[in-house]
Amino acid sequence: MAGPIIALAGISRTYEVGGRPVLALRNVDLEIAPGEHLSIMGPSGSGKSSLLNILGCLDRPTTGTYRLEGQETSQLSERELALVRRHKIGFIFQFFHLVPRLTAAENVELPMMFAGIEPQERKQSVVEALAAVDLSDRTEHRPDQLSGGERQRVAIARAIVMRPAILLADEPTGNLDSASGREVVERIEAMNRAGITLVVVTHDPAIGERAHRRIRLADGIVVSDVSQKDGTP
Amino acid sequence: MRARDVLGYSARSLRGHRLRSALSLLGVAIGVASVILLTSLGEGAKVYVTGEFTSLGSNLLIVVPGRTETTGAAPMVSTAPNDLTLDDCEALLQRVPSIRKLAPLVFGTAPASAGERSRDVMVIGTTPEMLEVRKLRIGIGRYLPPGTRDAPICILGAKVQRELFDNRNPLGEWVHVGEARFRVVGVLAPRGTSIGLNMDESVHIPVHNAMRLFDRSSLFRILAEVHSSAEIETARRQTIAVLTERHNHEEDVTILTQDAILSTFGRILGILTAALAGIAAISLVVAGIGIMNVMLVSVSERTREIGLVKALGATRPQILLLFLIEAAVLSTAGGVLGLAFGLAVGKTFQNFVPDFPVAPPWWAVVAALAVSITVGLGFGMLPARRAAALDPIAALARRRA
Numbered sequence: 001m002a003g004p005i006i007a008l009a010g011i012s013r014t015y016e017v018g019g020r021p022v023l024a025l026r027n028v029d030l031e032i033a034p035g036e037h038l039s040i041m042g043p044s045g046s047g048k049s050s051l052l053n054i055l056g057c058l059d060r061p062t063t064g065t066y067r068l069e070g071q072e073t074s075q076l077s078e079r080e081l082a083l084v085r086r087h088k089i090g091f092i093f094q095f096f097h098l099v100p101r102l103t104a105a106e107n108v109e110l111p112m113m114f115a116g117i118e119p120q121e122r123k124q125s126v127v128e129a130l131a132a133v134d135l136s137d138r139t140e141h142r143p144d145q146l147s148g149g150e151r152q153r154v155a156i157a158r159a160i161v162m163r164p165a166i167l168l169a170d171e172p173t174g175n176l177d178s179a180s181g182r183e184v185v186e187r188i189e190a191m192n193r194a195g196i197t198l199v200v201v202t203h204d205p206a207i208g209e210r211a212h213r214r215i216r217l218a219d220g221i222v223v224s225d226v227s228q229k230d231g232t233p
Numbered sequence: 234m235r236a237r238d239v240l241g242y243s244a245r246s247l248r249g250h251r252l253r254s255a256l257s258l259l260g261v262a263i264g265v266a267s268v269i270l271l272t273s274l275g276e277g278a279k280v281y282v283t284g285e286f287t288s289l290g291s292n293l294l295i296v297v298p299g300r301t302e303t304t305g306a307a308p309m310v311s312t313a314p315n316d317l318t319l320d321d322c323e324a325l326l327q328r329v330p331s332i333r334k335l336a337p338l339v340f341g342t343a344p345a346s347a348g349e350r351s352r353d354v355m356v357i358g359t360t361p362e363m364l365e366v367r368k369l370r371i372g373i374g375r376y377l378p379p380g381t382r383d384a385p386i387c388i389l390g391a392k393v394q395r396e397l398f399d400n401r402n403p404l405g406e407w408v409h410v411g412e413a414r415f416r417v418v419g420v421l422a423p424r425g426t427s428i429g430l431n432m433d434e435s436v437h438i439p440v441h442n443a444m445r446l447f448d449r450s451s452l453f454r455i456l457a458e459v460h461s462s463a464e465i466e467t468a469r470r471q472t473i474a475v476l477t478e479r480h481n482h483e484e485d486v487t488i489l490t491q492d493a494i495l496s497t498f499g500r501i502l503g504i505l506t507a508a509l510a511g512i513a514a515i516s517l518v519v520a521g522i523g524i525m526n527v528m529l530v531s532v533s534e535r536t537r538e539i540g541l542v543k544a545l546g547a548t549r550p551q552i553l554l555l556f557l558i559e560a561a562v563l564s565t566a567g568g569v570l571g572l573a574f575g576l577a578v579g580k581t582f583q584n585f586v587p588d589f590p591v592a593p594p595w596w597a598v599v600a601a602l603a604v605s606i607t608v609g610l611g612f613g614m615l616p617a618r619r620a621a622a623l624d625p626i627a628a629l630a631r632r633r634a
Contacts, residue, residue: 053626085543114547
């Protein structure tokens with residue numbers, strides 16, 4: 001097997017809250033192989049979000065090293081981190097975070113716009129990404145004309161349009177009914193089967209149990225790390 | 234990021250809150266329109282006054298008795314200026330070769346009457362040369378015949394004619410001016426006011442008659458026309474030399490040249506225009522604060538969006554640029570609108586007052602547009618920096634804006 005796509009070593013993250021330091025992550029070591037499907041579970045306050053933010057290069061660890069595709073990230077500048085997010089990471093959020101005034105297609109196009117990609121190439125990628133989430137007939141709809149499930153599928157299309165290596169999903173079904181939630185999860189898992197590394201943060205066991213590898217956090221410490229070779233029953 | 238994308242993104246977000254965008258745009262539009270209008274009026278006044286002076290007659294020297302400069306201390310012996318006389322006129326005509334024509338001017342007011350009607354008029358006592366020197370035009374009849382110094386004849390201004398004779402032909406009629414009687418030989422074409430002298434309200438009589446009428450032996454002014462504008466300075470120096478010699482070697486006259494008057498007025502009106510533009514520019518600053526306010530509201534409303542685009546890989550300079558351009562689009566659109574509005578109002582105004590040229594100087598147009606863009610960039614900077622500096626995690630964590 002090739003080396004890990006994500007390698008965390010001795011990661012700690014300390015916040016100042018009211019002048020007192022609060023340890024959100026304590027000495028976390030974690031290696032994720034390319035193409036893995038991994039869930040991070042734990043109660044609120046366990047450090048899930050902190051870990052996700054560090055994995056997504058939205059935040060830097062206080063101590064420790066984070067190697068992403070072999071590249072050490074803790075020394076990167078703010079601009080370099082933005083470029084890492086742009087090219088290597090796709091985000092899916094609980095609250096979709098679509099820009100309300102833009103159509104589905106334009107929302108999907110956003111990451112490519114910031115990357116300065118040719119409009120012609122952009123159009124092609126957007127069409128493909130929306131087709132992958134089965135929304136080819138909704139491209140010109142604005143978010144307020146879409147259902148919750150459809151919005152999250154637009155967000156998935158946006159997350160994969162730059163063909164990132166890693167998909168980070170933060171409670172992707174937290175704001176959806178169970179039918180839409182199931183559909184969204186299936187879409188994301190289809191992306192994973194196509195080769196993308198998938199990390200899902202959730203406190204919903206039904207979602208978390210579907211992952212091949214399950215990490216449980218408590219008080220900023222990895223308390224269990226279970227792999228299940230043959231997928232969900 | 235491509236320029237078209239930046240503009241498109243900014244334009245879409247402005248359209249997202251139309252009323253707010255329109256109002257702050259209106260602020261800039263009003264500022265720019267007032268700069269354009271006020272400078273148009275200032276510049277119009279300058280062009281108008283310049284035109285008035287040019288219509289005085291070209292290459293004109295005006296000799297005024299007395300020195301107008303203020304001297305340091307009051308002199309021990311008062312040096313009352315010598316009178317300007319008709320002999321001075323003769324001397325100038327003979328000894329200053331660059332003077333082509335010259336007209337003496339005696340001036341006063343007196344009641345004029347014809348039949349039952351009377352009114353006060355400005356009496357101008359002069360010689361036939363006045364017609365050419367002051368570029369006067371005759372409506373009907375003629376001006377003073379050549380060589381006339383002393384004759385009981387007069388020429389009426391257009392308004393005097395109208396008020397004393399209505400529509401009757403006044404030629405050959407008698408008019409009483411003060412104690413004397415004059416036969417009307419001509420009427421001036423209407424002309425209106427030029428530098429405070431309304432020729433329409435004047436009555437011209439020969440110079441000697443005027444001196445008798447006002448019991449005076451001195452002249453009010455001497456108007457001299459020089460061959461060409463290149464000779465004005467020479468003529469001015471020679472005129473002073475001749476008159477100084479004749480007046481007991483005392484320099485006691487002031488020479489006004491058209492150029493000097495023009496440049497003085499030009500300077501005054503230029504300063505006035507700049508002052509007006511400055512006052513109007515204050516409204517642009519106010520408009521800029523309006524834009525800053527709108528952009529700050531926009532940044533706080535769009536906190537989640539900013540967090541999102543950061544997560545999608547937008548760099549700090551890209552976000553700064555997006556918000557700066559948004560502010561600049563707003564202010565530039567306002568500037569263009571204000572320019573169009575200012576020009577349109579100027580044009581309308583022009584239709585009502587055709588004599589007064591209302592056109593903004595080119596520098597005001599350029600400056601107004603440049604300033605409106607600068608206002609957008611300048612006042613957009615603070616909100617844009619605030620947007621660029623947002624922490625993506627905190628911005629995304631905001632539930633609903």
